[in-house]
Amino acid sequence: MVKKVGTKPDIAFYRNSYYNLQQHHLNQEHHVPISISPPLPANNIGPGQASGFRLGIYVFKDAEIIDYAAPYGVFSVARRFDPSLDVFLIADALRPVQTQAGLTLFPNYSIHDQPALDALLIPGGFGTRQETYNRRLHQYINDLADSTLLTSVCTGSWIYAQMGLLDGLPATSRKEGDNAEQAAMGLLPIERLAMLAPKAKISAARVVDAGRIITAGGIAAGMELGFHLLRRAGYSDHFVGEVARVMEYQQAYEGYRNDIETAANAKDGYQPARNSRPARTSG
16 A cells, blocks of 8 residues: 655645745845735635645646646646645656657656645646556546546546546537648547547536536636636635736636536537538548
8 A cells, every 4th residue: 555645734834934935035135125915814715625735737748738737837826825735747657758849847746656636637638649548547546535636638538538437427628629630530639538438428618517527628728727626625716816817817717717517507419610620521
């Protein structure tokens, strides 16, 4: 039995320490009294918020950069308001991982370390063609506590589909195709999701929250997934809005914040638009 590593720090201690450290450095740098905004008060954190919410992002060869970087960035900025939040990278093994366009990452943990986490996020990218059938990853997911949220961006949902976890649930993936996916013999990612999970309710929403499993659309939708995970962690709308404001993403955040589908309001039978792609021909 591998012992799980990682602990959940005390919220108040780290919030106050971070604020005091900011104040000290600013005063030293400018040699004048400077007033900065203190952290948001505790009432901006809902009663259901788990202390020190931890998001683990699984990375692999040819993972799409924005898929994992967008939610990571949301949590990074959110830590300015609550440093007890944590986000880190997990990989199949504790060695460098080359993602799309040659960007190489150094994971914090391997799946064998079993770090403590409240949510697992699987990004998409060309590498999901292999990860969809990675039995070690499947076993790792199956061994997670039932309270751990299972989330994905883009084609990351294929892994859950292959495992049969999306049966009877609404789910989504990327709806826009690249040149190969748009070709006559190609498949859009959301079409392939429907093939992998024929019992799922395929959705066109940007974020689909089916309870334990939360899937997001293509690439940049990882931003909205990051914000939604903050809400699922118990943070107030004001807290999440402040994170979006600091990121200079407020207008887009307001435009997308209601593009969320749940199991209760799921609409079955999504059909991808085909007017912008060549028709398939037989023979």
